[in-house]
Amino acid sequence: MNIVVCVKQVPDTATERKLRSDDSTIDRSANGVINELCEYAVEDALKLKEAHGGEVTVLTMGPDQATDAIRKALAMGADKAVHLSDEALHGSDALSTSYALSQALKKIGFDVVILGSESTDARTGMLAAMLAERLGVPQLTLASKIEVDGSAISIHRQTDYGYDKVEATLPAVVSVVEKPDPFKPRYPSFKGIMAAKKKPIEKIGVADAEIDPAQIGLAAAWSVVSDFTAAPPRGKGVVVNDEGDGGTKAAEFLVSKKFI
Amino acid sequence: MPRVPRLGRELSPEQADVVALARRFAAEEIRPRAREVDEGDHVFPREIWAKAAKAGLTSFMIPEEYGGGGVTDLVTQCLVQEELCHGDISIGNLITSGGFFASPVLELGTPSQRERLLAPLAGDDPPLTALATTEPGVGSDAASITTRAERDGDHYVLTGQKTWISNAPFAEWFVVFATVAPGTRSKGVTAFVVHRDAPGFTVGAPMPKMGQRGIACAELFLDGVRVPVADRLGGEGQGFRGLMRTFDASRVLIAAACTGLSRAALDVSLAYAKEREQFGTPIIGHQAVAFRLADMAAKTDVSALLTRRAADLYDSGHPITEEAAIAKLTASENAVWCAWAAMQTFGGWGYSREFLVEKWLRDAKLEELEEGTSDIQRLIISRSLARS
Numbered sequence: 016m017n018i019v020v021c022v023k024q025v026p027d028t029a030t031e032r033k034l035r036s037d038d039s040t041i042d043r044s045a046n047g048v049i050n051e052l053c054e055y056a057v058e059d060a061l062k063l064k065e066a067h068g069g070e071v072t073v074l075t076m077g078p079d080q081a082t083d084a085i086r087k088a089l090a091m092g093a094d095k096a097v098h099l100s101d102e103a104l105h106g107s108d109a110l111s112t113s114y115a116l117s118q119a120l121k122k123i124g125f126d127v128v129i130l131g132s133e134s135t136d137a138r139t140g141m142l143a144a145m146l147a148e149r150l151g152v153p154q155l156t157l158a159s160k161i162e163v164d165g166s167a168i169s170i171h172r173q174t175d176y177g178y179d180k181v182e183a184t185l186p187a188v189v190s191v192v193e194k195p196d197p198f199k200p201r202y203p204s205f206k207g208i209m210a211a212k213k214k215p216i217e218k219i220g221v222a223d224a225e226i227d228p229a230q231i232g233l234a235a236a237w238s239v240v241s242d243f244t245a246a247p248p249r250g251k252g253v254v255v256n257d258e259g260d261g262g263t264k265a266a267e268f269l270v271s272k273k274f275i
Numbered sequence: 276m277p278r279v280p281r282l283g284r285e286l287s288p289e290q291a292d293v294v295a296l297a298r299r300f301a302a303e304e305i306r307p308r309a310r311e312v313d314e315g316d317h318v319f320p321r322e323i324w325a326k327a328a329k330a331g332l333t334s335f336m337i338p339e340e341y342g343g344g345g346v347t348d349l350v351t352q353c354l355v356q357e358e359l360c361h362g363d364i365s366i367g368n369l370i371t372s373g374g375f376f377a378s379p380v381l382e383l384g385t386p387s388q389r390e391r392l393l394a395p396l397a398g399d400d401p402p403l404t405a406l407a408t409t410e411p412g413v414g415s416d417a418a419s420i421t422t423r424a425e426r427d428g429d430h431y432v433l434t435g436q437k438t439w440i441s442n443a444p445f446a447e448w449f450v451v452f453a454t455v456a457p458g459t460r461s462k463g464v465t466a467f468v469v470h471r472d473a474p475g476f477t478v479g480a481p482m483p484k485m486g487q488r489g490i491a492c493a494e495l496f497l498d499g500v501r502v503p504v505a506d507r508l509g510g511e512g513q514g515f516r517g518l519m520r521t522f523d524a525s526r527v528l529i530a531a532a533c534t535g536l537s538r539a540a541l542d543v544s545l546a547y548a549k550e551r552e553q554f555g556t557p558i559i560g561h562q563a564v565a566f567r568l569a570d571m572a573a574k575t576d577v578s579a580l581l582t583r584r585a586a587d588l589y590d591s592g593h594p595i596t597e598e599a600a601i602a603k604l605t606a607s608e609n610a611v612w613c614a615w616a617a618m619q620t621f622g623g624w625g626y627s628r629e630f631l632v633e634k635w636l637r638d639a640k641l642e643e644l645e646e647g648t649s650d651i652q653r654l655i656i657s658r659s660l661a662r663s
Contacts, residue, residue: 029276083288090292202300205331205344208292 016069016163019125020060020093021116021146022053024077024084025136032136038233039240040106041136043077049084052131054200055191057088059161060129061201067163070094072123076104076116082216089211090203096214097123101221106233109137113145115231118224120150125186127168132157132190143190153183156190277361277542278572280534280579290351293335293344297355300330301362305370309363313634317481317491319403319445320366327370332359334397336374338381341389342397349524349586353531357579360535361542363631364638365489368532372442372490376404378521379450379466383509392448392468402447407437407495408518415651417452418461418515422497424453431455431467431507433475433500443493444481447471451497452514461515466508475500486637519596524589525646526599530582530606533642537575537610540617540635544568548620564620571613578606597659604652607642614639 026032026045033042060071073088073096075081085096099119107115120128128150133140147154155161158170159178169182170189203211221228229235255264269275277298286294304326312320327333336352337343346352352374359367373396380392395402413419422435433453440449449469456463469476479494509517545568548559558564581602588595614636618625625632643649 086288086292202296202330203292204329205293205296205335205346207331208289208296209339209345211292212289 016063016067017124017126018060018063018069018071019074019120019123019128020053020056020071020088021128021130021142022057022073022075022084022088023050023131023134023136024048024075024081025050025134028135034240034243038106039243040233043080047080047083049087050131050134050136052133052135052191052193053084053088054091054131055193056129056131057091057093058198058200059158059189059191061092063127063129063161063163069126072097072125074116074119074123075099076107076112076119078105085216086211087203089214089216090207091201092203092207094214096216098216098218099220099224100218101226103221103228103232106236107231108236108238109139109141109145110237111231111235113142113149115221115224115226116142117146117149118226119219120146122219122224127163127185128188129161130188130190132192143188147188150186150188153187154190155181155183155187158189158191159194161189161191278538278545280538280576282579282583284583286354290354293346293351294354294358296330297332297358298361300327300332301359301367305359305362305366309366309631309634310628312363312366312489313486316483316488317444319491320369320489323366324369324403325400328399328401332370333373333401336371337377337393337397341393343393344397349527349589350583353527353582353586356528356531357535357538357582360532361539362535363489364532364536364635364642365487367535368487369442369489371528373401373404374528375406375441375521375525376448376450378524379406379508379514379517380468382520383466383513383517388468388505388508403442403445404448405440405442405446405450406521407440407443407449407451409437409439411436411438411494415647417518418464420452420454420464421457422451422453423457424455424465424467424502426455427501429504430501431504433467433469433497433502435497437495437497439482439492440495441490441492443478443495444491449495450508451495452518453497455511462512464514464518465511466514466517467502468506468508469497469500469502473500473502485640486634487641522646523595523599526603526652527582527585527589527595529642529646530578530585530599530602533603533606533610533639534575534578534582536635536639536642537571537578537606537613540610540613540632541568541571541575543630543632544571544617544620558620567616567620571616574609574613578602578609581605597656600647600652600655600659603642603646604649604656607639608649610639610642611636 024047027048030046035042064071071093073085073093075085076099130143143156144154155170157172159173160171162169166185168185168187171178172181331344335344335346338347339345359370408417424431424433451467451469454463455465475498477496481491481493548564549557551558585595585598585602588598617632621632
C-alpha cells in the first residue's frame with residue numbers, strides 16, 4: 016500500500032508564537048516542531064504499513080527548516096520524504112495549500128493520504144476536506160481508528176454517543192485525531208534517528224509539481240488577515256477566602272459565568 | 276521550560292534528535308514514575324525498561340554492528356544520560372546499565388563473544404546485566420580482589436563472594452572479576468562472563484538502601500562455578516585494564532547523571548521560588564533564596580562543563596583518569612549540594628515525600644560513594660598531580 020502522510024512544521028506551542036508584522040503570516044523563524052497531530056498521522060500510517068505492507072512517504076510543504084519535522088517522521092519509521100519548498104508558496108492560505116499539496120500528491124501517487132485533523136498554528140481544520148475535493152477522492156475525517164480491508168477503508172469517528180463507522184473505497188484522504196495511550200505516537204528510536212539521515216528526502220519546487228503560481232502565495236489567498244492584536248495578559252484571578260462558605264462562593268462564581 | 280546549561284557547542288542534528296528523545300522520554304515516562312519506583316524499593320520497573328528498550332534507550336551505546344544504536348562516543352552518551360537522569364537518576368541509571376556490562380565485553384572480548392553477548396542486549400526483550408567487582412573486603416582497592424579463578428581443563432572454577440552488585444537480583448548475565456593469581460594484585464585480575472543459572476552461582480536478597488532504589492543491589496555467592504574458557508574476556512590478567520577503562524568512562528557518565536539531577540533540582544526550585552509567596556512576594560524576591568538559586572546554576576554548569584571536557588578527551592583517545600575523577604568528584608558533590616539547596620528552597624515541603632527533592636538528596640548521596648568514593652577521586656587526582 017502506498018501511504019502518504021502530510022506533515023507540517025509549526026512553531027513550538029510551548030514558546031510565545033507571533034505573527035509577522037510585515038504580512039501578518041505566522042512567524043516561522045521561531046523554534047519549529049512537528050505538529051503534534053501529524054505525529055498521530057505518522058503513527059497511523061506506520062501501523063497500516065505494518066499490517067498491510069507497502070511504503071510510507073512523508074509530504075511536507077514549508078520552508079527549508081521544515082526538514083526537522085521531516086526527519087522526525089523518518090526517525091519514527093517512514094521510508095522517504097518529499098519536501099515541497101518554494102518562496103512562491105509563502106503566505107498560502109488553506110485553499111491554496113490544498114491545491115499545492117494536491118498537485119504534489121498527484122505526482123507522488125497514493126492509495127491513502129493521512130493528515131492530522133488540524134495544526135496548532137493556523138487551526139483551520141479544513142485541509143483534509145479540501146484536499147479530498149481537489150483530488151476527487153473520498154474524505155474520512157476525524158478518525159480515531161483506521162482499518163483497511165482490500166480496497167475498502169473504514170474509520171471510527173468519535174461522537175458524543177459512541178462512534179460512527181465511516182466507510183469508503185481507496186484511494187482516500189483520512190484525517191486523524193488525538194488518541195490516548197496505548198495509541199500515542201511511538202518514540203522515534205535511536206536506530207530510527209540514525210537511519211533517518213540515510214533516508215531520501217526529495218526536494219521539489221512549484222514547477223516540479225506543476226503548480227500554477229497564480230493560485231498560490233499571499234496574493235492568491237482567499238482569506239486575508241486584516242488586523243491582529245496580541246492577546247492581553249491574563250489578569251489576576253478571583254481569590255475566595257474560605258470562611259466556611261468557600262463551596263457556596265465557588266458555586267456562585269460558576270453560576271455567574273454560566274458554567275453551572 | 277527546563278534550564279539546559281549552555282556549553283557553547285552546537286549539537287549535531289542527530290545529537291539534537293537523540294537528546295530530544297531522551298528528554299521527552301524522561302519527562303513522560305520516567306519522572307511521573309519516580310516516586311512509585313522509590314517507594315516500591317528494589318522492584319524492577321519492568322514496563323519502563325520495556326518501553327525504553329523499544330525506543331532503543333537501553334542499547335543506544337552498543338555498536339551498530341551488534342544491533343545497537345551505535346552511539347559509541349562518550350559525549351553523546353553523556354548527553355543522553357544527563358537527560359534520562361533529569362527525569363530520575365535511579366531509573367536513568369537503570370536504563371543505561373547495559374553499558375556497564377557491554378564496556379568490558381567491547382574492551383576485552385573477541386568478535387564472536389561480542390556478537391553472542393551484545394546482540395541480545397539490542398534485541399526486543401533485552402535482559403538485565405551486571406558487572407561484579409566489589410567484594411565484602413574489597414571496595415576502593417579493586418586490585419586486591421580475592422574471588423578465585425582456578426583453571427581446570429577447558430574451564431575455570433570460580434569461588435568467592437561479591438557484594439553491592441547493581442541489577443544482581445534481576446540480571447541474567449554477569450561480568451565477574453576474579454583473580455587467577457592471588458597475591459599478585461592487578462596482574463591476576465581476569466574477567467569472566469557468568470550466567471545467572473550457572474550451578475554454584477547464587478544471588479542474595481536485595482540490599483536495603485537509602486536511595487536510588489530503582490536499581491536493586493545484591494550479593495553474589497560463587498561456590499565452585501564452572502565457567503568455560505570461551506567465557507573468559509581477554510587474557511588472564513587483562514581484567515584490570517578493562518576495568519580501569521570501564522571506570523574512566525563510567526565516572527564521566529556518573530558526572531553526567533549528576534548534572535541531570537542538579538538541573539532537575541534547579542528547575543523545580545526555580546519554579547517553586549517564583550510561585551511560593553511569603554512576606555507578600557515570591558520567595559525568589561528574597562536574596563537568601565535567589566542567591567542560593569544562583570549558586571545552584573553555577574554548580575550545575577560546572578558539572579556540565581567538566582563532564583563535557585572529560586568526554587571530549589575520552590573520545591579523542593586521551594587518557595582521562597585525572598579529568599574523569601575531577602568530573603565525577605565535582606559533579607557528585609554538586610548534585611548533593613543542589614539537592615540540599617532544593618530542599619532548603621522548599622523549606623518544610625522539601626522534607627515531605629509529596630515532593631521529589633528529599634528523594635533526590637538520598638539519591639545524590641550514592642554518587643559520592645559508588646565507582647570510587649570522593650576520597651578515592653581525590654586520591655586519584657592528587658596522585659596524578661604528584662606524578663606530574
